[in-house]
Amino acid sequence: MNLFFLAAGLGTRLLPYTQFTPKPAIPFLNVPMGLYQFQYIPHLEVPISSFVINTHHLPKKIESLYSEQPYFKSVPPQFSFEPGQILGSAGAIKNAENLLTPNQPILLMNADEVYFTDNLTFLNAMSAQHQQSNALATLAIIPHPKAGKKFGAIWCDGDSVRHIGKTCSDQTLKPWHYIGVCLLSWEMLSMIKPGIEQNILYDTLFNQLNRVQTFKLEADWFETGNNEDLLKTTEHVLTKLDSNDHLKRFINLYDPSDLILSSLISRSHHIDINRLSGFNCISKSAEIKSETVFENCIAFADQIIK
8 A cells, every 4th residue: 555645735824833844843742743643554454565745845844754753664755845836635646656656555644634533443444445345535534513614525425425515505415524534546646637736635536426435433633724723722632631541652652741730741851830831732842941931832943832
């Protein structure tokens, strides 16, 4: 199986922080957002034959982020740089076709998605379903109250996809939220034009809905695309962190951290609790000055989101 991470964003929604740090490298609970898919990928029983990440904004920092991780020692990451204009989710795959293993399915994942499910092995069931159905694509979807309202949606009649978009004229269809994880057949590459920006949902699958399947998952998905939502999500998940042993173990693999007064602090730092107020996440990369007071913020490198 090919693994493809979409990491070639423009870095506009989280400005000014993404001026120096691409979004996949910005930490969520002290772990870069671009690593959260690795909660589930190590449980995949289908061998990974190639691992490709597309890049655009601050490409060297994306390359550094993934090259330093130990997840695939035998399958090192390859990078597909998109200069000038980004090519979108479909165009990115076509652009990197020569880096992929031919005639194998492609597990396509957004590099900056944050979601949590107790079903840590869901990729195996999703892969089996995709293979047995001979579908062109299988999309991982979840119920979400803002699907078809704030967000675009996958509109389904039972297990069948009938429409993709923010609105739908057929009121009998149910909207589901796509979490940025899908399996694609190798055949799909022949349907994508080279060298132009294309979206995998709206420009490719929209015209092939009779061959699109869904994999319905119970998961909590979180919006992290702007400063306000990132901070709200951080506060929300921090309040539940004590009861999520898997997430705590995952965090500690990357940055051993302790919860102190509703703040998650890397063990690399020793901070007087009198300097803490509200909720905070302080990663091992944070540059801590002696006079800094932390209140409802995320600290990493020399930046503080608050």
